[in-house]
Amino acid sequence: MEEGGKQLCEAAKNGDAEKLKTLIDSGADVSYFDGEGLTPLMHAAQLGHAAAVKALLEAGAPWNALNPSNISAGDLAMNAGHEEAYELLLNAGIQAELVLGTIARRENNNGEWNDDYLEDRVSFSEDKLMDAENKAVMMAWENPLMEAHAKAVCSNGGHILNIGFGMGLVDTAIQKYSPASHTIVEAHPNVFQRMLDDGWDKKENVTIICGRWQDVVHELPTFDGIFFDTYGEYYDDLREFHQQLPVLLKPGGIYSFFNGLCGGLKMDGDLHNWWYYDYT
CATH class of the missing domain: 3.40.50.150 (Vaccinia Virus protein VP39)
Incomplete structure (x- = not known):
């Protein structure tokens, strides 16, 4: 499993989308973190390999994973000026929010506004606002x-x-x-x-x-x-x-x-x- 993750990271660095798909089909872990604390998606985003970013997102790679410095793939793409990769990651985040919103609505059958968020503490860092469960609010x-x-x-x-x-x-x-x-x-x-x-x-x-x-x-x-x-x-x-x-x-x-x-x-x-x- 670890070897597959390493190969994913290498393919992501090279922007080799076809190699990524082959590795993914063979069971390689798209959520793997390498020795640098980066996922394959982070490597692809940081280097602006949009096709690789797309392939990894379609395989379920976590778009909101954070490296040890609390930096996401979206941050890496934006900071490096890779617009196409950034747009793909932004879309993934938006779609995830919409899906989670649908699930939450179905679970909240009483029709009342949920006050849990307002009762929890939130935390700020230089570039994030997190809720009590360490989920990004913004x-x-x-x-x-x-x-x-x-x-x-x-x-x-x-x-x-x-x-x-x-x-x-x-x-x-x-x-x-x-x-x-x-x-x-x-x-x-x-x-x-x-x-x-x-x-x-x-x-x-x-x-x-x-x-x-x-x-x-x-x-x-x-x-x-x-x-x-x-x-x-x-x-x-x-x-x-x-x-x-x-x-x-x-x-x-x-x-x-x-x-x-x-x-x-x-x-x-x-x-x-x-x-x-x-x-x-």
């Missing part, structure tokens, strides 16, 4: 995606609303456009405290609301741009939020979201086309 390599969302919702200028702060990636991007007002709704108390520690409450155009959007949505004014990206919520929550848009979003306003509504879409093209809405 990772820094999502930043280009958040930059694109911010550009969309700020295209009309004016007043902007973001539901879900996380690491603050999208809010930092929104601030670059100097909106007239920037309202942030964040439900997790630890994240809210981190926002205060980082001085978000001191920014002149920022208003922070600590609480679940479900509890405050009817008190909010109207906005020119809205972004929605929550953790631990799925289809029903997003659908409920969409029902508030006719009241929240001004005519001609821009709405963008990242969540589990579109699980049936094939996501191998431009990731942003189906997230941007001009609600008129």
Whole structure:
């Protein structure tokens, strides 16, 4: 088994997708970590071998595995500027979130919002926000995606609303456009405290609301741009939020979201086309 893992890593370094498929078919472990603490997928991503990345992902290689420095394959691809490999890994992460969201919805049959995430502590590092089970809530390599969302919702200028702060990636991007007002709704108390520690409450155009959007949505004014990206919520929550848009979003306003509504879409093209809405 170990020998097969070593051969996988070597084939991944060489970008030999056909060799990878042969090794995988023979039972080689795609989740193998070599002496450097890297998986075959990490090697392929770091060197920009997109075909090898694709072959490994299709074989079930863990896209979110971390090396000893807490670096993922996506981080490696992004840091090295390998756009095609990065896009493949980003798609894998999005698809995994959608599938997990579907499973969670089916398990939660009582129809009530799950407060477990809000009751758990979360931890921050320089490039990640992790929940109590050490699962990534947000990772820094999502930043280009958040930059694109911010550009969309700020295209009309004016007043902007973001539901879900996380690491603050999208809010930092929104601030670059100097909106007239920037309202942030964040439900997790630890994240809210981190926002205060980082001085978000001191920014002149920022208003922070600590609480679940479900509890405050009817008190909010109207906005020119809205972004929605929550953790631990799925289809029903997003659908409920969409029902508030006719009241929240001004005519001609821009709405963008990242969540589990579109699980049936094939996501191998431009990731942003189906997230941007001009609600008129």
